[in-house]
Amino acid sequence: MYKAQIDRARSGLRRQCPSLPYATGLTLLLVLSGLAFAQAGRRQSSTSEAGVLVNIVAARTDKSRTPITAKQLSVYDNGVEQTIRNFTPDPSPAHIVLLVDNSLTIRADVEKLERAAREFAYEIFEGDKLLIVGYDEEAEIVSDWTDDAKSIEASLKLFRKKGQPHLFDATSAVIQQALHTTPGEKNILVVISDGLDRGSKATFEKTLAELQRLDITVYAVQAPDRTRGAIRRDVPKPKQVIDKLVEGTGGAIFSIEEPAVAAKSICDELRKNRYVVSYVPSSAPFGEARSLLVLGDEGITVRAKTAQQPN
Numbered sequence: 001m002y003k004a005q006i007d008r009a010r011s012g013l014r015r016q017c018p019s020l021p022y023a024t025g026l027t028l029l030l031v032l033s034g035l036a037f038a039q040a041g042r043r044q045s046s047t048s049e050a051g052v053l054v055n056i057v058a059a060r061t062d063k064s065r066t067p068i069t070a071k072q073l074s075v076y077d078n079g080v081e082q083t084i085r086n087f088t089p090d091p092s093p094a095h096i097v098l099l100v101d102n103s104l105t106i107r108a109d110v111e112k113l114e115r116a117a118r119e120f121a122y123e124i125f126e127g128d129k130l131l132i133v134g135y136d137e138e139a140e141i142v143s144d145w146t147d148d149a150k151s152i153e154a155s156l157k158l159f160r161k162k163g164q165p166h167l168f169d170a171t172s173a174v175i176q177q178a179l180h181t182t183p184g185e186k187n188i189l190v191v192i193s194d195g196l197d198r199g200s201k202a203t204f205e206k207t208l209a210e211l212q213r214l215d216i217t218v219y220a221v222q223a224p225d226r227t228r229g230a231i232r233r234d235v236p237k238p239k240q241v242i243d244k245l246v247e248g249t250g251g252a253i254f255s256i257e258e259p260a261v262a263a264k265s266i267c268d269e270l271r272k273n274r275y276v277v278s279y280v281p282s283s284a285p286f287g288e289a290r291s292l293l294v295l296g297d298e299g300i301t302v303r304a305k306t307a308q309q310p311n
Helices: 002-010 025-040 110-121 149-158 167-177 204-213 238-249 259-272
Strands: 013-015 051-060 073-077 080-082 084-089 095-101 129-135 139-146 187-193 217-222 253-255 274-279 290-296 300-304
Touching (some): 073 274, 095 110, 095 139, 095 167, 110 129, 110 187, 110 259, 129 149, 139 149, 167 187, 167 204, 204 238, 217 238, 217 259, 238 253, 253 259, 290 300
Parallel strands (some): 013 139, 095 129, 095 187
Antiparallel strands (some): 051 274, 051 300, 073 080, 073 290, 084 274
């Protein structure tokens, strides 16, 4: 009965071990709904009469903390330079989903997957929350939203390796069940994988477009490519998947061999180098995706998603 309740409530995003003393599936949905409702009042949506809001990462190459200003940035929407209306730092808490490849053939042992996830539990800032999801043919919650490092560490023993990696299906489930909140919030997806997908119903193109539409930034803690470049022609190669997910959403790539570096760099960046840019598009074709480019003056590095998807 309990399993049936979870299956009905989660619609594909399931818990690995129903006997653990975490919230039930129904409770989790209520928590997620309440979280989304509470966040909705903090910031406008990414497209409105006030214009477009875009989350970006900006930093000085000399590592100085001298404030970056709007005058030092340029925004191009569909190749046309835009007038920046507002540019503000965003030190608000982040909601971070760790999406961990649990499949049988990934070239990383269970201990390495645990270590990669564990580092984040001890690096997040006050107010940040982690949700850990493992996936093979299904996406299953390993640890519900929490900032309790000890609880997170204990839950990591649920990792195991079996089955095929349905990365795109798992990403879609996470978007719908955990990160489908008001666009413009600081919602982060950390993919711990080599990027291989084998058998998903969801396509790569639609998955990336949905991440961009909701302004969800993807970071990757990348495992070695298990295919060594050999893959079927009807799907992108694992390295291409990681590269395009990260580049398309304004994230960054780290090695699974240096999990501490990955966790510290990502958490520091989210708290110290995130900004929100707003502008009113001078030309926005209805219902079409538009290319987006944000540049900084010399000495300033900027990353942002590469497309503004229609709502």
